[in-house]
Amino acid sequence: MTSYADYRTGGRIADTKAPAGPIHERWDKRRFEAKLVNPANRRKQTVIVVGTGLAGGSAGATLAEQGYRVVQFCYQDSPRRAHSIAAQGGINAAKNYRNDGDSIHRLFYDTVKGGDFRSRESNVHRLAEISVEIIDQCVAQGVPFAREYGGLLDTRSFGGVQVSRTFYARGQTGQQLLLGAYQALSRQIAAGNVEMHPRTEMLDLIVVDGRARGIVARDLVTGKIDTYFADAVVLATGGYGNVFYLSTNAMNSNATAVWRAHRRGAYFANPCFTQIHPTCIPRTGDHQSKLTLMSESLRNDGRIWVPKAKGDTRPPAQIPEDERDYYLERIYPSFGNLVPRDIASRAAKNVCDEGRGVGPGGQGVYLDFADAIERMGRGAVEAKYGNLFDMYQRITDEDPYRVPMRIYPAVHYTMGGLWVDYDLQTTIPGLFAIGEANFSDHGANRLGASALMQGLADGYFVLPATVNDYLARNPHKDEVDSGHPAVQEVLAETEDRLNLLLSVDGDRTPDSFHRELGELMWEFCGMARNETGLHKALERIPQIREEFWRRIKVPGTGEELNQSLEKANRIVDYLELAELMCLDALHRTESCGGHFREESQSPEGEAERKDQEFGYAAAWEFTGTGTAPTLHKEDLVFEYVHPTQRSYA
Amino acid sequence: MKLTLRVWRQKNADADGAMSTYEVDGISPDMSFLEMLDTLNEELILKGEDPVAFDHDCREGICGACSLVINGDAHGPERTTTCQLHMRSFSDGDTIDVEPWRASAFPVVKDLVVDRSAFDRIIQAGGYVTAPTGSAPEAHATPVPKPDADLAFEHAECIGCGACVAACPNGAAMLFTSAKINHLNVLPQGAPERETRVLDMVAQMDEEGFGGCTLAGECATACPKGIPLTSITGMNKEWLRATRKAGKR
Numbered sequence: 012m013t014s015y016a017d018y019r020t021g022g023r024i025a026d027t028k029a030p031a032g033p034i035h036e037r038w039d040k041r042r043f044e045a046k047l048v049n050p051a052n053r054r055k056q057t058v059i060v061v062g063t064g065l066a067g068g069s070a071g072a073t074l075a076e077q078g079y080r081v082v083q084f085c086y087q088d089s090p091r092r093a094h095s096i097a098a099q100g101g102i103n104a105a106k107n108y109r110n111d112g113d114s115i116h117r118l119f120y121d122t123v124k125g126g127d128f129r130s131r132e133s134n135v136h137r138l139a140e141i142s143v144e145i146i147d148q149c150v151a152q153g154v155p156f157a158r159e160y161g162g163l164l165d166t167r168s169f170g171g172v173q174v175s176r177t178f179y180a181r182g183q184t185g186q187q188l189l190l191g192a193y194q195a196l197s198r199q200i201a202a203g204n205v206e207m208h209p210r211t212e213m214l215d216l217i218v219v220d221g222r223a224r225g226i227v228a229r230d231l232v233t234g235k236i237d238t239y240f241a242d243a244v245v246l247a248t249g250g251y252g253n254v255f256y257l258s259t260n261a262m263n264s265n266a267t268a269v270w271r272a273h274r275r276g277a278y279f280a281n282p283c284f285t286q287i288h289p290t291c292i293p294r295t296g297d298h299q300s301k302l303t304l305m306s307e308s309l310r311n312d313g314r315i316w317v318p319k320a321k322g323d324t325r326p327p328a329q330i331p332e333d334e335r336d337y338y339l340e341r342i343y344p345s346f347g348n349l350v351p352r353d354i355a356s357r358a359a360k361n362v363c364d365e366g367r368g369v370g371p372g373g374q375g376v377y378l379d380f381a382d383a384i385e386r387m388g389r390g391a392v393e394a395k396y397g398n399l400f401d402m403y404q405r406i407t408d409e410d411p412y413r414v415p416m417r418i419y420p421a422v423h424y425t426m427g428g429l430w431v432d433y434d435l436q437t438t439i440p441g442l443f444a445i446g447e448a449n450f451s452d453h454g455a456n457r458l459g460a461s462a463l464m465q466g467l468a469d470g471y472f473v474l475p476a477t478v479n480d481y482l483a484r485n486p487h488k489d490e491v492d493s494g495h496p497a498v499q500e501v502l503a504e505t506e507d508r509l510n511l512l513l514s515v516d517g518d519r520t521p522d523s524f525h526r527e528l529g530e531l532m533w534e535f536c537g538m539a540r541n542e543t544g545l546h547k548a549l550e551r552i553p554q555i556r557e558e559f560w561r562r563i564k565v566p567g568t569g570e571e572l573n574q575s576l577e578k579a580n581r582i583v584d585y586l587e588l589a590e591l592m593c594l595d596a597l598h599r600t601e602s603c604g605g606h607f608r609e610e611s612q613s614p615e616g617e618a619e620r621k622d623q624e625f626g627y628a629a630a631w632e633f634t635g636t637g638t639a640p641t642l643h644k645e646d647l648v649f650e651y652v653h654p655t656q657r658s659y660a
Numbered sequence: 661m662k663l664t665l666r667v668w669r670q671k672n673a674d675a676d677g678a679m680s681t682y683e684v685d686g687i688s689p690d691m692s693f694l695e696m697l698d699t700l701n702e703e704l705i706l707k708g709e710d711p712v713a714f715d716h717d718c719r720e721g722i723c724g725a726c727s728l729v730i731n732g733d734a735h736g737p738e739r740t741t742t743c744q745l746h747m748r749s750f751s752d753g754d755t756i757d758v759e760p761w762r763a764s765a766f767p768v769v770k771d772l773v774v775d776r777s778a779f780d781r782i783i784q785a786g787g788y789v790t791a792p793t794g795s796a797p798e799a800h801a802t803p804v805p806k807p808d809a810d811l812a813f814e815h816a817e818c819i820g821c822g823a824c825v826a827a828c829p830n831g832a833a834m835l836f837t838s839a840k841i842n843h844l845n846v847l848p849q850g851a852p853e854r855e856t857r858v859l860d861m862v863a864q865m866d867e868e869g870f871g872g873c874t875l876a877g878e879c880a881t882a883c884p885k886g887i888p889l890t891s892i893t894g895m896n897k898e899w900l901r902a903t904r905k906a907g908k909r
Contacts, residue, residue, distance in 0.1 A: 073793040088715060088773075089780050091820055092723040108800070144796070151796035153789045153849045155813040162803025180813060186722055187816060194788035201784035209777070232769055261717040295690040300698055301719045402721070405744055408690075471793045520705045522698070567710050571672065572770040574713055575705060 014639060016549055016594055021641040024278070024630055028477075029133040029433035034651055035115070038137045041433065042476050046483035053078035055487045058478065059226055059241040061213045061268055063090035065185070065463060066446025067247030068192030069470030075196075075204035077475055079482075082239055083196075083205055084228055086212040086263055086577075091193045094249060094261040095466060098185025099306040099399075101169055101177035102149075102463040104142040109166060113174040115139045120652050121172055122461060125351060126426075126454020127604035127620065128654040129281070129628065131647060133433055134451045141468040146178055148471055152191040156180050169308060169459045177460045182306055182398045188463055192470070212577065215271045215501045216244065216442065217491070223442035224491045225498075227505050231577065234570040236505055238498055240491040243441045243478055246272060247470065250425035250447040252285065254585045254592065255537070256529020258422035259291060259304040263577070269429050269448050270584040277437040278630035278643060280450035281427035282588065283596035286457055286605045287538050288423035289355035292406050293375040302421040303406060305399050307459055310348045310355070312383040312392070313416070315339050317376050321366040327377055327415050338362055346659040353456050353605045353618075354659060356420035360538045361616070363419075370417040379415035420538060424462060426453045426605065427595075430630040430645070434477035435469060438630075441485065443478060445469035450628065455604025509569050512579045517562035521578040524559050528552070528582070528589055536593050541609040545597040549590065553637055556586045587636055594631075598642070601625045622654050661687040661747060664755040665700065667712055670768050673775075677768065679757070689748035693736065694719060694726065696747055697758075712758075713771040719743040721884065724819030727826070728772055729759040734823035734882040741821065741884045761822050763831035765869045776822050778868035779836060785864035786857040787840040789849050802848050815843040817885040824879035824887075830871030835879040837865045838895030839887045845898055855902035862899055 030040040048056065056079050060071040063085040071083045085093060105118040118139040123130060146164070150156065156178050157165040169177040180187040199205040210231040217225040217238065225240035251266035252258040273279045290310065292303045316337045318330050338358055340347045350358075359376050362368065369375050384392050389412060393400070400411045407417070429437050429444040431451055436443050446466040453461065491498065531551055535544035559582065567573045602611040602618035603625070611619045627644040634640050662685045670677030684700050691699070694716050701711035717725040721744040730736035736745045750756065758772065766774040804812075816839070824835035841858050844850035850857070873892055880889040 069793070076792045087717060087723075087725065088776060089820065091780070091783075092717055092725050094718060094723070097718045097720055097722050106799070147796040147799045148791070148793060150799040150802075151789065151791035151849055153791075153812070153844050153847050155809050155816050155843065155847070157813075158804055158806045158809040160806050162805050162809075163800055180816075183722070183817065186819075187813075190816065194783060195791070195793075197780065197784040198788045198790065200780075209780075259720075261723065262719055263717050296688055298688060298691050298695045298699060300692075300695050303720045402744075405738075405740060406746070408746070408748060475793070518706070520702050522702060564705055564708075566705055566708055572713055572773065575711060 015553070015590060015637055016597060016639065018594065018598070018639045019641045021632060021643050024643045024645050026131065026432045026645065034132060034136045035140070037133050038140060045476060045480035048479055048483045050078050052486070054080060056080065056482050057082060057241040058243045058245060059084070059239060060245045060247060061226065062093065062247035062249060063193070063196065064093035064095035064247060064249060064446060065189055065192055065466030066448070066470040067245070068093065068189065068196050069467050070245055070247060070445060070474050071205055072192060072195035072199050073471050073475045074478065075199035081199070081205040082208070082241060084208045084211045084213055086210065086231060088210055090196060090207060090209060091190065093189060094264050095189045095463070096186045097261070098463055099182045099304070100308055101167065101179035101184045101460040102145065102188065103169070103176050103460045104146045104178060104464065105139055105176060106143055106146060108164065109175045111174045113176050117174065118142060118176065122452070122458060123454070123652040124657065125456060125458040127456050127657060128454065128622065128626070128649060129284070129603055129647065130454030131451055131628070132649060132651055137473065138452050138465060138468050141472045142464050144472060145464060145467045149188055149191050152195060154180065154187045154191045167308065168311070172458065185463060188467065192467070213248070213268045214505045214580070216275045217498055217501050218275050218439060219491055219495055219497045222440045222485065227501050232572050234568070234573065236502065238493060238502060242482055242485065242487050243443065245443045245445060245474065245478070246429065246448050247445045248448050250428065251588055252422045252425050254529070254589050255422040255532050256525050257294065257299060257302050257533070259288060259302055262301060265581040265584070266588050267581055267584045269444070270588050272429060272437065272439065272442060274633050275439065276633070277439045277442060278430040278632055279427070279591060280430035280628050280630045281455070281595065282592040282631070283536065283599060283606050284426035284455045284604060285422060286352060286424040286426060287356040287420040289352055289359060289420050290378065290418045291421035292403065293370055293417050293419040295371065303402070304421065304423060305403060305418070307352065309378060309396060309399060312387070312395070313348065313378040313380050314382055315348050315376055315378055317362045317367040317369060323367070327369070336362070336367070343659050350659045351456060351458070353607070357538055357607060359420055375417035375419045377415035378418045380411065381415070384412065424457055426450065426455060426457055430628070434480065435474055436477070436481065441481060443474060445474050455606055508583065509576065509580060512563060512565050512576060513569055515560065515563045517564045519562040519564060521563065521565065521575055521582055524555065524563065525578070525582050525585065528555055528585060532589055532592070536596050539607045539609055540596045542597065545593050548593045549597070552586065552590045552593070559586060590637070591631055591640065594640070595629055599625055599629065620654070620656065626654070661689065661750070661752040663687055663750065663753070666755065666757045668759045669712070669771055672770055673767055687747055689746065691747045692719065692743055693728070693730070693745040693747065694743050713773050715773050716743060722819060724821035727761050727774065727821055727823070729761065729826055731757050734761070734826040735884055739884060761826035763825045763870070765831060765833065766822060766825060776820070778870070779820050779822065779833070781868060782833065782837055782861055782864045783840065786853065786860035787844070789844060790853060791849070804847060808846050812843050812846045815839045815887060815891060818887055819885055821884065823882040823884060825870065827878040827882035828871065829876055829878065830874060832873050832879070833865050833868070833870040834873040834892045834895065835883060835887055837861050838891040841898055842891050842894045854898070855905055858895065858898040858902050859906070
């Protein structure tokens with residue numbers, strides 16, 4: 012056992028902000044109890060927002076509309092490019108426009124169940140309540156959702172849900188919602204209410220007298236490292252899927268902001284809860300830099316299969332019907348190809364591990380549209396999925412209308428993140444985390460079309476209400492003194508770190524380390540985890556870290572646009588976060604949602620939860636690089652949706 | 661595949677730039693163009709040379725960050741973004757020229773990276789609907805005819821990459837600006853600001869130093885999202901209408 016795995020269990024934590032009482036009254040109650048800031052005083056209060064995706068963009072715009080002074084950052088050249096833009100499928104809302112039995116309570120129920128009973132009921136219910144307002148808001152902004160001929164909004168069913176509650180804009184829902192938020196933000200930038208810093212990356216958090224009071228950020232063009240001060244700081248910096256090197260995340264999405272906040276005292280919750288998406292395009296070789304997801308709406312009409320026989324290398328058309336195994340339809344007859352993401356991904360891994368995978372390296376399964384084309388006609392399939400088929404053909408050079416697509420699971424989303432209370436405040440007063448950066452709403456597995464919903468719920472509606480309360484209780488008194496030792500220390504640490512990266516002058520590139528770490532994590536902390544593998548990873552990570560600081564090579568200087576330096580600095584944080592992910596996965600000896608421990612499964616190979624032992628959120632406290640962290644448990648109480656073993660058979 | 665690359669290298673905005681020649685070997689036809697550049701950069705780093713800087717992020721054709729002129733064409737020979745261009749579009753032994761977007765309103769930051777903040781300022785001038793959070797009516801209160809919604813969507817697909825500007829002999833941003841104006845002006849939600857939107861955005865576009873349109877049509881040919889040239893006609897119509905209406909007041 013490594014000393015890092017010798018963690019200590021500290022005091023339990025409680026969410027002190029969630030009101031008691033009937034669940035549907037809690038959000039109203041909290042908003043009423045929250046203190047308000049006099050509109051005249053809002054201009055004096057500054058809020059820093061880091062990130063401009065759905066959560067950050069909507070939060071920045073809304074806080075500015077309320078009258079706060081917002082200072083906002085993104086590493087991209089424009090706030091319009093945050094990776095929310097790549098979300099394809101849609102956004103859930105309990106509008107019940109279809110009259111198909113949907114309701115706020117059903118969306119709440121589905122989300123808690125889909126999350127495998129590892130999320131917080133109060134938060135999830137609030138999310139379901141707000142979902143209906145999000146659609147209204149986005150339509151008012153001019154988001155061109157799909158419509159029916161009568162002019163009303165169209166919806167579809169999505170990812171393991173039996174009602175049609177998913178609103179969409181062809182395969183580009185994320186893009187359209189993000190542009191809506193970006194345009195609202197642009198209006199506030201023009202009005203002078205938001206000071207926008209593009210191409211500027213947060214490198215650390217400034218905590219003064221126990222409160223978050225600012226950030227250290229680097230201008231990526233000039234290389235200048237500067238401090239920015241505020242009365243509250245909001246992190247909307249997304250997830251940490253890029254720890255795995257290959258994922259569906261954008262190339263520059265990273266974990267530095269959340270990890271640096273964690274190092275400064277914010278607890279990190281459920282880091283091992285990562286989502287592997289079942290319908291991605293398989294990799295073609297070692298040069299692969301990222302993986303591309305195709306909307307899982309494809310599973311509505313495509314049939315997933317592999318050959319029955321191992322090592323069958325015949326082209327798919329030559330494999331007769333009775334020699335094909337439509338394994339999802341066979342194992343899960345009632346949900347079939349529409350089982351939740353974690354189940355579909357694991358089933359694909361299992362058949363490939365058996366040697367029945369297809370394509371290069373046997374790392375793929377077929378997603379076949381032949382039946383759909385015969386049933387609906389090619390035209391209908393084209394109308395529904397045309398853009399996805401085109402994308403597939405462009406990447407693979409194969410025609411999915413004639414040859415079945417090949418798909419394989421890939422890292423897509425991280426349910427874990429900074430621990431936040433009902434107000435979305437972290438354990439550092441004045442530091443808030445929203446969107447994928449926090450942990451609260453999706454438990455151990457996120458349902459399709461729920462990420463967009465959560466990002467916008469947090470940014471448009473939740474945070475602007477709760478940050479009020481914090482600012483009212485902590486009114487602006489004085490500016491932070493830039494000479495304060497706490498500020499100088501963070502600044503010096505950041506500069507030293509970058510200088511060190513530039514001075515090692517070793518013989519390995521940043522990417523080579525990132526790839527090595529990613530392969531290790533995919534093997535031992537990916538779709539299936541076990542004790543031996545996790546110990547192996549925990550032994551290996553500190554060695555990679557040591558080698559990194561000995562052999563890293565970063566050309567150029569810190570006083571210029573230096574993309575190698577940016578990469579290397581992000582890897583420094585991945586090399587610590589990866590260790591915590593493995594420890595979290597090791598300590599949770601149950602299987603739940605995206606976290607599958609091989610030791611905890613039924614004789615049929617289904618995941619087995621252990622509610623008595625693990626019915627809590629694991630919030631980790633940082634104690635030092637490579638030293639064992641402290642575990643704080645937040646007990647999860649289920650008053651409305653009673654835990655049952657998920658069954659999709 | 662073995663290729664010769666001629667790449668624009670420029671240390672920073674103030675420095676002079678020049679084409680530098682590099683050889684790359686072992687390139688797979690399945691690589692994306694950016695993965696081919698990754699390969700070159702890995703070699704350059706190990707040699708202690710400065711790797712080629714280029715903008716990229718999602719690598720799935722939607723964020724609009726990537727922006728290379730390849731053999732004289734914005735985003736290269738296929739009608740797609742640079743990140744979705746694959747090496748199978750080239751042949752073994754080819755010489756490939758790689759340059760940044762060329763337009764006076766898009767100054768070079770470094771190598772192949774340009775400053776496209778002018779686009780953000782055009783949107784800030786009026787490319788939005790004033791709908792503060794919390795003020796929205798019920799979504800079904802105003803039905804939108806499907807053809808209008810579809811038309812709005814077609815224009816809303818713009819990813820703001822700037823290929824239209826790079827391809828235009830005049831460095832005009834007409835297609836970018838018109839896409840947003842058409843998206844919002846066709847919808848009932850965008851109607852109250854219809855006139856101010858087109859007047860303010862066009863004024864900002866001119867102020868940023870973009871050229872004028874001479875109907876060369878290169879923009880629509882280069883656009884990876886297929887924004888049609890008629891988008892510009894639509895904007896001109898809106899602008900004339902708004903100008904005449906303003907004159908009457």
